[in-house]
Amino acid sequence: MKNIKIKETKIIAKGEILLKQGEIAKYGYFVKSGCLKSYAIDKAGKEHIMQFAPESWMISDIDSFTNQVPSLVFIEALEKSEVAIVSKSGFKEIDSLDKESVVDIAIKFRNNLIASNKRIIGLLSATAEQRYMDFTETYPTLTQRLPLKHIASYIGVTPEYLSDIRRKIAEK
Amino acid sequence: MKNIKIKETKIIAKGEILLKQGEIAKYGYFVKSGCLKSYAIDKAGKEHIMQFAPESWMISDIDSFTNQVPSLVFIEALEKSEVAIVSKSGFKEIDSLDKESVVDIAIKFRNNLIASNKRIIGLLSATAEQRYMDFTETYPTLTQRLPLKHIASYIGVTPEYLSDIRRKIAEK
């Protein structure tokens, strides 16, 4: 029985890429300071942000990390960041971990799943303006900290259109 | 240390509602036969399907079930179904379960999370036509078994537009 293994801590420069689409993820990253993002590039070459990971968040492509399949996303630093690297070998089979760690992991997956499901409901049923307002309420800090174009990508609109949305909101 | 408790098995008529938006989920459902769906109703009164649960799938509003918060979705039978009812009391605190059950749950949450994340990527980056083709590939059985309007709701388009899409695909 073991705990999750932390390999080491590392400083990542802004713009540095930690995982590429198509590669198999060897690591997960716990962000100690700064901010990372994960994003997919579609057939038209456009970027779509899946997740932001500011301080105290974990980021990785779980499917690639656990099932050794090609990653669907890139992981990249939006700011100079310090990350703790979680290695695959310390993680491989969930049931080789001690129970306490498994409970932690189950709860993390569950919380992530709840958040992803809420995002799906939003994408299916809310307008871009509603999604933007939800984002600003849910992540007020990120709203101020990140360039608008990244938020646009996360909520699923172009930066130009989000700019329009913001003006309309301001006019009210 | 205990296992997950199954309360009982029940036959559900087509159209019967097992959970309503706004209620607190007391149960989760394991589908033994038939098919259930979960869906949100938006401000405009439109239905958006979150999940289909045919044989051997679990369905519930996890957030409501585990955190005693109002459900975002309805759960309803699409066909006459037989379900095993998982009661809240047998589930309450993850760490009151034996380790084997926790591992099972962690893996289920993880698989669900991976699937939800793929769906988000699709909603952000693929056209309606691509999403429909992905659906037919991923769920060929459901594609034939379910009315088109439900699939339209799941992929996030109107039935009319999905009908157009299908015609365009057929013309190729």
Added chain:
DNA sequence: AATAAAAAATAAGATACCTTAAGAAATGAG
């Protein structure tokens, strides 16, 4: 502070997808 680089705003025209409405086809109840 000056300059370069990145981000944001603005605007006009294009398109994916929606709305409404009506008719055709399929399904289910008696």
Added chain:
DNA sequence: CTCATTTCTTAAGGTATCTTATTTTTTATT
């Protein structure tokens, strides 16, 4: 088998959002 109900199709016009291009503003670098 027939009638009623639900589902699917078709089509015209509308809206949300995108594309492309240009200008302005902000941020970063020397």
